Amino acid sequence: xxxxxxxxxxxxxxxxxxxxxxxxxxxxxxxxxxxxxxxxxxxxxxxxxxxxxxxxxxxxxxxxxxxxxxxxxxxxxxxxxxxxxxxxxxxxxxxxxxxxxxxxxxxxxxxxxxxxxxxxxxxxxxxxxxxxxxxxxxxxxxxxxxxxxxxxxxxxxxxxxxxxxxxxxxxxxxxxxxxxxxxxxxxxxxxxxxxxxxxxxxxxxxxxxxxxxxxxxxxxxxxxxxxxxxxxxxxxxxxxxxxxxxxxxxxxxxxxxxxxxxxxxxxxxxxxxxxxxxxxxxxxxxxxxxxxxxxxxxxxxxxxxxxxxxxxxxxxxxxxxxxxxxxxxxxxxxxxxxxxxxxxxxxxxxxxxxxxxxxxxxxxxxxxxxxxxxxxxxxxxxxxxxxxxxxxxxxxxxxxxxxxxxxxxxxxxxxxxxxxxxxxxxxxxxxxxxxxxxxxxxxxxxxxxxxxxxxxxxxxxxxxxxxxx
Numbered sequence: 001x002x003x004x005x006x007x008x009x010x011x012x013x014x015x016x017x018x019x020x021x022x023x024x025x026x027x028x029x030x031x032x033x034x035x036x037x038x039x040x041x042x043x044x045x046x047x048x049x050x051x052x053x054x055x056x057x058x059x060x061x062x063x064x065x066x067x068x069x070x071x072x073x074x075x076x077x078x079x080x081x082x083x084x085x086x087x088x089x090x091x092x093x094x095x096x097x098x099x100x101x102x103x104x105x106x107x108x109x110x111x112x113x114x115x116x117x118x119x120x121x122x123x124x125x126x127x128x129x130x131x132x133x134x135x136x137x138x139x140x141x142x143x144x145x146x147x148x149x150x151x152x153x154x155x156x157x158x159x160x161x162x163x164x165x166x167x168x169x170x171x172x173x174x175x176x177x178x179x180x181x182x183x184x185x186x187x188x189x190x191x192x193x194x195x196x197x198x199x200x201x202x203x204x205x206x207x208x209x210x211x212x213x214x215x216x217x218x219x220x221x222x223x224x225x226x227x228x229x230x231x232x233x234x235x236x237x238x239x240x241x242x243x244x245x246x247x248x249x250x251x252x253x254x255x256x257x258x259x260x261x262x263x264x265x266x267x268x269x270x271x272x273x274x275x276x277x278x279x280x281x282x283x284x285x286x287x288x289x290x291x292x293x294x295x296x297x298x299x300x301x302x303x304x305x306x307x308x309x310x311x312x313x314x315x316x317x318x319x320x321x322x323x324x325x326x327x328x329x330x331x332x333x334x335x336x337x338x339x340x341x342x343x344x345x346x347x348x349x350x351x352x353x354x355x356x357x358x359x360x361x362x363x364x365x366x367x368x369x370x371x372x373x374x375x376x377x378x379x380x381x382x383x384x385x386x387x388x389x390x391x392x393x394x395x396x397x398x399x400x401x402x403x404x405x406x407x408x409x410x411x412x413x414x415x416x417x418x419x420x421x422x423x424x425x426x427x428x429x430x431x432x433x434x435x436x437x438x439x440x441x442x443x444x445x446x447x448x449x450x451x452x453x454x455x456x457x458x459x460x461x462x463x464x465x466x467x468x469x
Contacts, residue, residue, distance in 0.1 A: 031295050031365075035400060049102055051089040052151075053337050053399050058097035060084075067107040069214050073186035075103070076212065081456040083184065085208040087156025088128065090149065091424035092337050094461030095160070095207060103212065105155055112215060114139050120177065122217045125155030133325035141220040142325045145169040145251075148371065150329035155213050160424035161205045161384050163392070164328060165373035166251035167345075171385055173204045174378040178217040181210065184456040192217075201440070202447035204380040207423055209457045209466060210448050226250070227271040228278070228327045230264055231317035235356070238263040239349045246345075246374050251328070255369035256352065257290070258359045259301055260308040264369070268328065271321060278320035281331050287368070288334070291398070294367035301364055336368060337403040339411065339426045340394035341419030342384040345374060348391030351417040355393060355410045363406050368396035381440035384420040394425070430464050 038057055040048050046059035061080050066072040076083060079101040086096045086104055096102070105126030113122040119141050123132060129150040136142055145164035152162060154172075158179075163171035178192035181203055189211075191200040203210035235256050238245075245252045251268040290308070297304035320327060343351055352372060359366050371394040375385050384390065395410055397403035407426055420437050421427035435441045445466060452458070458466065 031400065033400065049086070049089075049096070051091065051096065053092055053335050055092065055337060055399075055403075056094055056097055058099060058102075060098050060100065060102035062101045063104070064101055065104040065107050069108075069180075069182060069188070072103075072105075072108075072212060072214065073182050073188065075101070076182055076184050076456075077186040079103075081454075082459040083456055084459055085155065085159075085212055087126075087153030088151045090152050091156070091160055092426045093424055094459065095424065096459075097461070098459050105153065105212070105214070108214060111135050111139065114141070116140065119220045119222060120217060121220055122178075122215055123154055125153065125158075125179075125213045125216055127154045128152065129154060129157060129329070133329075136220060137223060137323070137325065140223060142223050142323070143172070143218065144175055144221055145172060146325065146328040147172070148330055149332050154216060155208075156424075158204065158213065158216065159206055159208050161380075161382075161422060162424070163373070163375050163385070164251070165253040165375065166249075167246040167374045167389065168376055169251065170376045170378040171383065173380055173383060174376065174385075175219045176204055176216055177219050179204070179213045180215045181213050181451075183211040184452045184454070198443070198447050199451070201379065201381045202444040203451075205382045205384075205423070206448075207382070207462060207465070209462050210451050211457065224270055224324045225272065225275075225321060226268045226324045226327055227273060228266065228268045228320045228322075229317055230266050232262050232264055232312060232315055235261055235263040238265055239352065242349055242372075253371065253373040255371055256356060257308070257312070257369045258356065258366050259305045259364075260312060261305065262309060262312055268324075273321045276319060276321040278318075278322065278327065283330065284333055290367040294365065298364040301360065304364075335399035336396040337399060337407075337426060338394055338396050339403075339407045339414075340371075340392055340422040341411075341414035341427070342375065342390040342392045342422065343414065343417050343419045345389045345391040347417040348372070348374075348393065351413055351419070352393055354413045355395065358409050358413065359395075359406070363409065365401050366397070366406065368398065370395055381444040382423075382438060384422060386438060386440070390420075392422070393419075394422075431466060431468055434465060 042059040050057040064075050066075055081100045082098045083101045083103055084096050084098040086102055108124040108126040111121055111123055121141055129152055147162050147164050158173045161171055181189045181191055189196050238254050249267040249269055253266050255264045293304055373392045375390045377388055378385050397406050421429055
């Protein structure tokens with residue numbers, strides 16, 4: 001939810017007034033300290049790899065960026081293990097760190113083939129989602145759903161179950177018709193519902209642990225124009241109306257702002273209206289204004305809540321009309337760490353109420369809003385949305401803040417309500433926990449072992465998920 005520049009300045013001015021208090025200034029300086037940076041190289045001269053938020057890192061012995069499937073096959077057979085594919089580094093969990101081989105598919109990008117009649121396209125898995133939008137526009141197609149951030153590679157998005165929102169829309173992997181997988185032994189498998197169907201079911205959301213997906217055939221749709229509307233509403237009203245909102249709109253989500261009592265509802269629906277492009281991104285201004293209020297008024301949450309609600313209330317709705325792919329994803333330059341769980345949709349609002357109470361009771365450092373979405377079921381065995389209509393709750397912590405304390409407090413609530421974790425976002429579940437949440441877990445693990453009997457694709461994080469216990 002954006003705040004107009006005038007309103008953002010008002011927020012900043014209110015915070016500046018509070019900054020006259022010496023204790024507030026000291027607190028702000030303490031909160032703005034940068035986390036310590038690791039060495040750029042290790043003792044053996046190996047170069048640092050680090051994820052977007054900075055909490056995952058490693059010093060791989062080999063960095064590989066094959067320009068062909070043939071080269072990739074040879075590297076899979078001979079490169080030092082663990083072999084870990086990397087996309088944009090937007091995952092927060094330890095999927096990528098390795099002392100062995102860091103494998104980038106950036107050289108394998110772009111559209112390979114298309115079917116205009118059926119609106120399908122085959123795409124290299126190294127393609128970034130932000131680049132895929134205009135590439136599909138050039139052939140008259142668009143993806144049915146996109147995530148909030150589009151920096152990820154297509155392969156990384158599929159491997160972690162990345163999703164958008166809309167009760168009738170599955171996550172991105174739900175629109176995958178086929179993919180090509182290179183196994184750790186260098187074998188090539190073309191997988192679909194009729195060719196290697198068990199691999200198709202198990203590895204479509206595979207965390208990069210079954211091999212390397214190199215190309216993907218997507219079921220897309222013709223280009224469409226949508227009307228996006230963003231408006232503020234009291235959070236209790238949004239929670240009460242959430243089932244009706246999900247049914248009424250093509251796509252809908254909301255951001256719940258702690259210490260305000262407000263939520264920003266975002267609806268996106270097809271339209272034939274004239275173009276009305278959204279203006280310059282102002283979300284960052286709003287977020288940093290909320291941070292200043294946190295910095296200076298965190299110890300007095302009642303005042304913070306009153307001032308935040310006063311400054312945000314009464315803002316007019318924001319309206320934009322444009323091509324769907326231009327409005328579904330957003331720029332998020334302010335770094336954070338994230339936990340997200342996907343719950344049975346009927347339990348989503350109760351879980352949100354409990355999580356918000358925990359934050360407002362004992363986590364005054366939080367200023368990021370909670371993101372709330374809905375996702376349709378699919379049949380990928382390791383999909384968090386397997387076999388059920390889901391509602392997601394995402395909790396964010398500023399990259400300079402102590403995310404561990406916050407996430408330790410909210411994870412039990414999300415798990416108690418039947419949540420399955422987003423594979424790319426922080427959680428503490430291990431193999432026994434996950435086996436109880438996924439009906440086809442055992443079959444998926446059997447497929448994985450058959451493709452990678454030596455565990456060449458498994459780093460420590462993946463062993464904890466798939467093997468240990």
